[in-house]
Amino acid sequence: MTDLATQRISLDLTHVLYDPSSDTSLVLALLTLSPILLMPAYAVLAVYTRELTIINMWTGQLLSEGLNLALKHIFKQERPVDGRLHLNGYGFPSSHSQYMGYFSAFLICHVYFRHRFASTGSIVFDQLFRIVVYLGLAAWCAIVAYSRLNLLYHTPHQVKWGVMIGLVLGVSHYVCTELLSAKFPDSMFGRIRFAIVNHPISVWLQLRDGWGVWADGGRGAEWEQWRTEWLKQHARLAGKKKT
Numbered sequence: 001m002t003d004l005a006t007q008r009i010s011l012d013l014t015h016v017l018y019d020p021s022s023d024t025s026l027v028l029a030l031l032t033l034s035p036i037l038l039m040p041a042y043a044v045l046a047v048y049t050r051e052l053t054i055i056n057m058w059t060g061q062l063l064s065e066g067l068n069l070a071l072k073h074i075f076k077q078e079r080p081v082d083g084r085l086h087l088n089g090y091g092f093p094s095s096h097s098q099y100m101g102y103f104s105a106f107l108i109c110h111v112y113f114r115h116r117f118a119s120t121g122s123i124v125f126d127q128l129f130r131i132v133v134y135l136g137l138a139a140w141c142a143i144v145a146y147s148r149l150n151l152l153y154h155t156p157h158q159v160k161w162g163v164m165i166g167l168v169l170g171v172s173h174y175v176c177t178e179l180l181s182a183k184f185p186d187s188m189f190g191r192i193r194f195a196i197v198n199h200p201i202s203v204w205l206q207l208r209d210g211w212g213v214w215a216d217g218g219r220g221a222e223w224e225q226w227r228t229e230w231l232k233q234h235a236r237l238a239g240k241k242k243t
Contacts, residue, residue: 051217107137112134
């Protein structure tokens with residue numbers, strides 16, 4: 001083996017070790033990658049929608065990752081001792097658990113306080129759907145956190161603190177940057193948000209604050225506009241066929 005080969009290390013972002021004899025272990029290995037896959041999703045949504053809330057959530061997620069890296073180098077706590085795993089870096093707090101804690105907390109707050117889904121016409125079904133969304137986000141966070149334990153990447157202590165830190169960051173970031181600015185537009189938070197949206201660069205980039213105008217972020221208005229134009233187009237086509 002050459003000296004160059006012995007100096008190389010594994011890129012742990014997508015390098016997941018699991019028990020090949022267990023289907024559960026395989027599923028958890030796939031789910032444990034979901035925080036990594038969410039990053040390109042953030043980028044696509046930010047570019048496509050130009051929505052300030054999405055960009056703000058992404059910014060908070062990056063800040064959370066930066067804090068996690070700093071905490072790891074401050075505490076320098078080792079990962080679980082296991083001869084089969086050769087992992088790089090420190091283990092406290094669990095970055096995947098913190099990631100999902102922030103992600104789920106921010107989204108649950110947003111759905112609870114500001115976002116309104118299209119109504120099914122039944123209050124019961126509307127509320128049931130919202131509960132399913134809350135439980136789905138919470139379950140996703142819990143499964144990813146459990147996967148870090150099951151795959152022997154972190155100790156229970158590291159995972160617990162990762163989730164707790166993520167939850168606190170998610171709620172705090174949402175309250176300070178989204179909720180307070182919406183409830184109190186004349187406050188410091190409201191003025192900062194207005195200045196960001198109204199900045200010439202934001203106007204040039206066509207940045208928008210959809211939830212500041214519509215309860216669903218503008219999705220319903222966009223759909224209604226599309227459907228109106230779609231029906232007009234088909235009406236014109238039907239008229240041409242008759243003539």
